[in-house]
Amino acid sequence: MTKVPGILGCLLVAATHAAAAQGSSTQAQIDCNWLTVDTTAKTATLQLTAGLTQLNGGLNFNGFNDGKLTLTVPTNWTVVLRFANHDANLPHSAEVVDTAKPMPAGPVEPPAFPRAMTVQARLLQGLGSGETDSVRFVANKAGSYMIFCAVPGHGLAGMWIRLKISPTEKRPTLTSSST
Numbered sequence: 378m379t380k381v382p383g384i385l386g387c388l389l390v391a392a393t394h395a396a397a398a399q400g401s402s403t404q405a406q407i408d409c410n411w412l413t414v415d416t417t418a419k420t421a422t423l424q425l426t427a428g429l430t431q432l433n434g435g436l437n438f439n440g441f442n443d444g445k446l447t448l449t450v451p452t453n454w455t456v457v458l459r460f461a462n463h464d465a466n467l468p469h470s471a472e473v474v475d476t477a478k479p480m481p482a483g484p485v486e487p488p489a490f491p492r493a494m495t496v497q498a499r500l501l502q503g504l505g506s507g508e509t510d511s512v513r514f515v516a517n518k519a520g521s522y523m524i525f526c527a528v529p530g531h532g533l534a535g536m537w538i539r540l541k542i543s544p545t546e547k548r549p550t551l552t553s554s555s556t
């Protein structure tokens with residue numbers, strides 16, 4: 378078993394931040410501990426924290442909204458999302474869906490991959506402050522997806538990040554962008 382933090386992704390992000398430092402300075406930072414990579418089991422584990430910061434009224438994952446955080450995973454790896462709601466005020470959920478326009482107003486049936494969502498009965502209602510759930514699915518279809526909050530209106534308000542399933546990438550990465 379080889380479990381290491383997603384260091385490569387963090388180095389890439391650090392370089393990106395350095396390059397962008399002359400411009401805006403308010404961009405959220407990626408924590409290198411969020412992504413754990415098990416190359417033997419081909420498993421990428423992401424700490425997915427709803428409402429980590431007050432950004433966007435708490436409607437963010439890990440402090441990012443509007444697709445500004447991207448988890449990239451090689452095709453056929455297993456993805457584990459360790460979801461926690463850190464928002465003191467609002468319930469949240471998480472579901473992997475196709476990148477769709479317009480943004481879904483609420484839960485989508487089915488998710489892009491079987492079981493790629495927090496506890497199904499509460500996708501719409503969300504999990505309350507301090508609650509957690511673990512999501513595990515196999516990323517067996519290459520493409521561009523999003524992880525969005527299925528509580529009605531939250532996705533529309535920008536509570537979503539990107540998930541890219543790549544047939545060419547060799548290992549998972551977590552990167553940020555300003556748009």
Ligand SMILES: [Cu+2]
Nearest residue numbers: 469526528531
């Ligand atoms: Cu939400």
